[in-house]
Amino acid sequence: MNFDFPDELKQLRAEARRFLTDRCPPAVARRALEGTPPDRALWSELAAMGWIGAALPERHGGAGLGQLALCVLSEELGRSLAPVPWASSVCLAGEALSAFGSPAQQAHWLPRLAAGEVVATLALAAGPGPFDPARLGGAVSAGRITASRVAVADAATADLLLVAAPGPGSWLWLVARDAPGVRVQPTEGIDPTRPIARVELHDAPAEPLPGAADAADVRRLIDRAAVLAAFEQLGTAEAALTMATDYARERYAFGRPIGSFQAIKHKLADVYVAVELARSNAYYGAWALEANSAELPVAAAVARIAGCEAGWIATRENIQTHGGMGFTWASDCHLYYRRARAQALALGSAREWKHRLIDLLATRNRPDRPE
Amino acid sequence: MDFDDTPDEAEFRAAARAFLDANATLRAPGAVEGYRRGQDKPGALEAAKDFQRRKAEAGFAGINWPVEWGGRGGTQIQQIIYDQEEARYDVLTGIFGIGINLALPTICTWGTDAHRARFAGPCLRGEEVWCQLFSEPAGGSDLAALRTRAVRDGDGWVVNGQKIWTSGAHYCDFGILVARTDPDRPKHEGLSYFILDMKSPGVEIRPIRQISGSAHFNEVFFTDVRIPDDRRVGPVGAGWKVALTTLMRERYGMRAAPGPDFEEAFALARSVTLEDGPALATAAVREKLAEWYTRTQGLRFTRFRTMTALSRGQTPGPESSIIKLVAGNKLQEIAAWGLDLLGMAGSESGDALPLGGLFEEALLYAPALRIAGGTDEIMRNIIAERVLGLPPDIRADKGMAFRDVPTGPR
């Protein structure tokens, strides 16, 4: 039994935490909240440290550290609330190109992504309701795409859009953001530190990712990204718990620290329980991801459900623990609250993942299923 | 990351399986270890002792005990591997848990060589069964508020008072007893820890019926019971410290709750039809099931994390303190939910129901898991104070001599 990260990745985690504590305190996310455009300098620094290409092979400018490195980094970026397009450019677009791109597409785009020169994102949601690749809509023919997508993270600053849509030969399409027929309209969102936009494509030039043959491939991409998202959620949740416990030790009421009241202690103990369950489930997702196991869809769903739960309870009770202060714009509580909620919606809500999980288990447990 | 046994672990697992195949039968498919099932069957105790003897002869009792205590000197991970394997067989071993996991490890840590020589072997072989005489009417969570008195008399002690909720006292041979030896000291300082022969004159055991109707725990009364001083464990007045060794082992134990879990809830949902069709097609049912699966898996992988730490010779982190808290609550919720799904028929008892009344049975013992061995509230206090570093509760009895501590009418 070895249910832990290898030492070199624990070291990477420690380095990442040190770097981000110093370079990316919540004040950095706050600047994004206040409307300062995203910090491309930070992104370049992450590239220079080899984080962006951590999982990419060396021939594409990566560090070849595998998926576990992305798990570790996702956790720390989630902890620091870093306002960078990590989930979009690395966990979705980069992974999509790696999994489904042609050799030429990979050779062209991956080194640029790894170097942080190009930022990419993946456009998934067509409108309200559960995500279902089979009901995406959009029309693709003769290398042109017409489709609209909502809540596309980082689309306004991305150079490259990947669009999920069923079409001849592929379900994933590469579209340059500055190509004719591409309109990107930034929209307000729950978490301005991770900006979103509407993407309208009218007869825009699109290039297929040849490996993405069907809806199941899109699903697989999302399952893989969901594990990484669960690590981000874990980091954010744990940071909110730390913020709440620190405050509870220092804030006094009725002549004693509020952290000595059981209503606060027990609440925070419950948050701890949720965070630990999320960590354990995220680790299983990491294993399934790294091993490319047939368990991945189940592991991803479980990691995701536990991550959403931990993020919600931790960030919500962090505000509660801070009292009136927690409701102010000036306190950092809402940064965690916003981020956790945005995380819980991207890639589909916990509700959707619960249904998917039961579908998966129902097939797996069918009595007539051959072993 | 991998879940594979190392070659040594695999070999040990194979040996454990071979022993179990030769000495026990596998549980029937779908059969779940219950609380009432098992213990109340006629002849169960004799069969359990017989199995325990064979287990000890084969070297599978006290796997993680040091060789000096008469154990195997194996690793914690081997202990867990054996327990995992044994859980698949229809054997009753829980009654030896207090002796092997709580009493003897405490006695061997704090007691004398003579204690070890006298008690360790018979405990491992199931010849002597142990109970835990800690809780009292005046103190369960607040264990240090206990009132049972031990008064020095020549080369021994005379004990008067009462214990309560003592599991298994009615079939046990020995008990670990904490008693007050100095009521003038603050409450944690005036306690001492003893080994009590349950057959001693003056010990009276009265079974207490539980909400399920079974009687697995007891009141134990002491009237001028003599305990020789050489049955004291640790120094006079150090009873609290010694008891903490026992309590830590009890609270951080990693055993899963017995009874229906996700698999059984899922099987039930498959068999029931609701307003909108099969239960398994009903959104509310599906979402609940998904939540339990997630929690069950979370506990499973939390155990894996702990096992990984153990297999590297590290002390596991505080993560195992969440296991008891989560497992007890989950069981209670699943039990009530299962009965709800059955509708009016859910209030009927017993084997006629789907899954043989499993949910009904669980409903009536799940509350115990949230109380015994540290209540939910005490576990949350432990997490908040020891793990999160929050301040201790304000105490009204701090520094007071025990005899001055305020008490209520109950």
Ligand SMILES: Cc1cc2nc3c(=O)[nH]c(=O)nc-3n(C[C@H](O)[C@H](O)[C@H](O)COP(=O)(O)OP(=O)(O)OC[C@H]3O[C@@H](n4cnc5c(N)ncnc54)[C@H](O)[C@@H]3O)c2cc1C
């Ligand atoms: C099935 C079963 C088997 C048992 N077996 C044994 C045994 O073999 N040997 C043995 O010694 N004992 C045994 N016990 C006793 C068990 O350890 C105690 O019941 C338990 O520790 C609670 O103590 P209490 O019953 O005195 O409840 P109390 O301590 O009176 O608690 C009542 C309520 O008050 C809450 N409470 C108490 N203190 C605090 C606090 N500081 N903060 C917040 N809430 C608090 C509790 O959580 C609980 O909800 C057993 C109990 C059960 C149910």
